Amino acid sequence: MRIDLISIFPDYFAPLELSLVGKAVSSGLVELGVHDLRTWTHDRHRTVDDTPYGGGAGMVMMPQPWGEALDELVPPEAQPTLILPTPSGQLFTQSLAAELAEQDWLLFGCGRYEGIDARVAEHAATRMRVIEVSLGDYVLNGGEVAALAIVEAVVRLLPGVLGNPESLAEESHGADLDGLLEYPMYTKPAQWRGLEVPPVLLSGHHEQVATWRAEQSRQRTAQRRPDLLQGPN
Ligand code: 6GU
Numbered sequence: 001m002r003i004d005l006i007s008i009f010p011d012y013f014a015p016l017e018l019s020l021v022g023k024a025v026s027s028g029l030v031e032l033g034v035h036d037l038r039t040w041t042h043d044r045h046r047t048v049d050d051t052p053y054g055g056g057a058g059m060v061m062m063p064q065p066w067g068e069a070l071d072e073l074v075p076p077e078a079q080p081t082l083i084l085p086t087p088s089g090q091l092f093t094q095s096l097a098a099e100l101a102e103q104d105w106l107l108f109g110c111g112r113y114e115g116i117d118a119r120v121a122e123h124a125a126t127r128m129r130v131i132e133v134s135l136g137d138y139v140l141n142g143g144e145v146a147a148l149a150i151v152e153a154v155v156r157l158l159p160g161v162l163g164n165p166e167s168l169a170e171e172s173h174g175a176d177l178d179g180l181l182e183y184p185m186y187t188k189p190a191q192w193r194g195l196e197v198p199p200v201l202l203s204g205h206h207e208q209v210a211t212w213r214a215e216q217s218r219q220r221t222a223q224r225r226p227d228l229l230q231g232p233n
Contacts, residue, residue, distance in 0.1 A: 001029070001030050001031070001101075001103070001104055001105070001106065001154075001155075001158060002030075002031045002032075002033070002080075002104065002105045002106070002187040003030055003031070003032050003033070003106050003107075003108070003151060003155075004033040004035060004073060004105075004106075004107045004108070005033070005034050005079070005107075005108045005110065005144070005147055005151075006033075006034065006035045006037050006066075006069050006073070006107070006108065006109050006110060007034075007036070007037060007110040007144050007147075007210070008036065008037045008038060008048055008112060009110075009112075009142070009144055010034045010035065010036045010147070012110075012144035012148070013034045013144070013147075013148065013204075015148065016032060016034075016148070016151065016155075018086075019141060020125070020155065020156055020161060020162070021150075021151060021152055021155045021156075023161075024155050024158065024161045024175070026109060027160075028158045028160070029064065029158055029160055029161060030155055032159045033073075034144055035069065035073065037065050037066070037069060039069070040064075040065040040069045040072070041065050042067075045201065046121075047062070048061055048065050048112075049061050049062060049063060049112075049113050049220075050062050052114065056114075058113055058114035059113040059114060059134070060113060060114050060115060060116070060117055060172075061111050061112065061113060061115065061116040061120075063116075063117040063119050063120050064125075066109060066116060066117075066120040067120065067123065069109075070082070070107075070109075070120075070124055074107070074127075074128060076127075078105070078128075079128055079129065080103075080105035080106065080107040080128055080129075081100065081103050081104075081105065081106050081107065081128070081129045081130075081131065082107045082108075082109060082121075082124050082128050082130045082131070083100075083106060083107065083108050083131055083133055083147070083150065084109045084111065084116065084120075084130065084131070084133070084143070085108065085110060085111070085131045085132075085133055085134070085135070085143030085146035085147050086111065086115060086116075086131065086132050086134060086143065087134050087137075087138070087139050087140070088115075088129065088134065089131070089132035089133040089134040090132065090133055090134065091110075091133075091134055091136070092134065092135050092136075092146075092149075092150060092153075094153070094173040094174060096133070097150070097153040097154050097157060098157060098207075099170070100150070101154045101155075101157035101158055106151075106154070107128075108143070108147040108150070108151075109177075110142055110143035110146075110147050111139065111142060111143050111144070112142040112143075113142075125139070132145070134146075134151065135149055135150075140154075156168075158198045170182065177217055179228055180217040180218060180220075180221040180228060180229075181217060181220045181221045181224060181225060182217065182220075183212075183213040183214075183216035183217045183220065184216060186198070186201060190202060198212065200212045
C-alpha cells in the first residue's frame with residue numbers, strides 16, 4: 001500500500017517511523033510519502049491561508065496550493081482515495097478502516113485553521129474518490145493527529161503487519177465481537193494488591209470462559225456505549 005500525507009507540519013508524521021507502522025514501512029509493505037504543502041506556494045511568505053468569504057473568525061486554507069499538490073502527486077489516470085480529516089466528516093469506524101486497508105493508495109490532505117476551501121474536495125472528486133472523515137465529536141487543531149490515527153488503524157490490518165494475526169480477532173468493534181466492546185483481560189499474577197483474577201479464567205473450562213467473556217462484553221457495552229447495542233450503524 002502507498003500512503004501519502006500532505007500537511008504544513010510534516011514533522012507531525014515522524015512517529016510513523018516507529019513501532020508497527022515503522023516496520024511496515026521499512027519492510028516495504030507500506031510506501032510512505034510525507035509532503036509539505038508549502039512546496040506548492042509561490043509567494044515569499046509561502047502563504048497557505050486567507051480570510052473566509054462571508055466573514056467570521058479564523059482563516060481558511062486557499063485552494064491553489066492544494067490543487068497544485070494534488071496535480072503533481074496524482075498522475076492523470078491514477079485513482080488514490082483522498083482522505084480529508086475534518087470534524088465535519090463521516091465518522092471513522094473499524095469498518096471504514098477495514099475498507100481502506102483494501103485500497104492500494106491512500107492520500108491524506110491535512111487541513112489546519114478553519115479548514116480547506118470546499119472547492120478542493122469538490123474538484124478532487126471529479127478525478128478520484130474523496131472522503132471527509134472525523135475521529136469523533138471533538139475538535140483538534142488540524143488533521144495531522146487524525147491522519148496518524150487513521151494510518152495506524154489501517155496499516156495494522158494489512159496482511160503481514162501484525163506478528164500474530166489472531167490479535168485482530170475479538171477486538172473491540174471487530175466483527176468477531178458483534179460490534180461490542182472487548183471484555184476485560186488479565187495476566188499473572190492471579191492475585192495482585194489484593195485483587196483476584198475472576199476464577200472462571202483459571203478454571204480451564206473453555207466454554208465457561210467464552211460465556212463469561214461474552215457477558216462481560218455485553219455488560220461493558222451497555223454501561224459505556226449503549227449506542228452500540230442498537231446494532232450495526
Ligand atoms: Cl478528523 N480533524 C479535526 N481537525 N478535528 C477532529 C477530527 C478531525 N476528528 C475529530 N476532531
